[in-house]
Amino acid sequence: MMNRELSLSTFEHAKKIIPGGVNSPVRAFGSVDTFPIFVQKANGAYIYDVDGNKYLDYISSWGPLIFGHNDEDIKSEFIKAIENGITYGVPSYVEVEMAQMITDAYPACEMVRMVNSGTEATMSAIRVARGYTGKKKIIKFEGCYHGHSDSLLVKSGSGTLTFNTPTSLGVPDEFIKNTVVCRYNDINSIIDAIDDDIAAVIIEPVAGNMGVVAPSENFMKELRKITRQKNIILIFDEVITGFRLSYGGASQIFNIEPDMVCFGKIIGGGLPVGAYGGHKDIMGMVSPLGKVYQAGTLSGNPLAMSIGIKTLQKLKDNPKVYEDLEQKAIKLEKGFKENIKRLNLDFKINRFHSMMSLFFTQKEVNYYEDVQTSDVKLYAKYFKSMLEQNILIPPAQFEAIFFNTAMSEEDIKYTIKANYNALEMINAQ
């Protein structure tokens, strides 16, 4: 057994003074029935814990680190930027440069506002959509995550679209009564839910927060058609997919122009950043230009802008990055599938470009109900076996694994071998 004593004692200490010992729930490793690793340092494709163990990292900070940890170009950009100060509270040129890069890459974004997290981006986009349309309700999809703002922490009651329950205490029913929850990949659920008071539909254009579930092409096309017909703002939450699936994100891959787009993760290069953008008339509602209020002390922070710009610049200059990531994902998928077959198992893998999940279910995974058939206890065993073999995958079944360019062919091969061992162990039990 791997020695993780220092992580364990640090966790015990942390639990006394931080709720659950962590600053974001999934980090507690609770759903995989163990305790977290505490990180000492990270470099390239690897992360090192305080006990000196080294792991191949498939979390990549949940997406931002598309070039892996501590990329040389990004690190030196950061060092250069910090020479000029940390934050100003008045405008700086890098904010304009960042806005230019985002608006160049996403035709739907004629204007963009920087914020500090994906949560802020979606929350603000919804406020703007409501301000612009003068309508109250929003539609979201079961299984999609858009950060932790009140009106988005909703799940639908069993089988009904009308009686919602908050997924969190502290969110009054009144706050979510204007949030309608629909079924991902099911256009009829939208048709049934639409009325004259819907301001916006918000969607992860490729779902990554229920494990990876891609939309059918027809679903996306119809969604765009209906929202346009009914003057409903279509918001793509590209916090994961933006600049990851391709430089123009899911919008480009599906060739669909939403009305607004939300960003986060990659655009900050590893620092806390989000952004939301849209057509000029919509973004013209945002203060001080218009009457929708939204502000931020550290928004457009020069350090975050500098390494965010560097990240986007590197992606723009090396379009092969996307092929490279997808090739890695294809290899891993193929290897995993062969392992599953060799062991006479029947688990499902969803992959869309470089986004990928292994689901512990025999059912094809196209809808949220399918996701729910996954055996999370098996996932926990799988996770722990991978960890023992020095591979860090997301500590929850319903997350995507994230590839980065620092991962080598050898790393992928090793992962396929470890996957075989883990599945074999599960199979034997």
Ligand SMILES: *Cc1c(COP(=O)(O)O)cnc(C)c1O
């Ligand atoms: C991570 C995520 C968010 C929230 O971003 P934070 O920076 O964690 O607030 C929103 N939407 C999607 C699709 C995400 O994956």
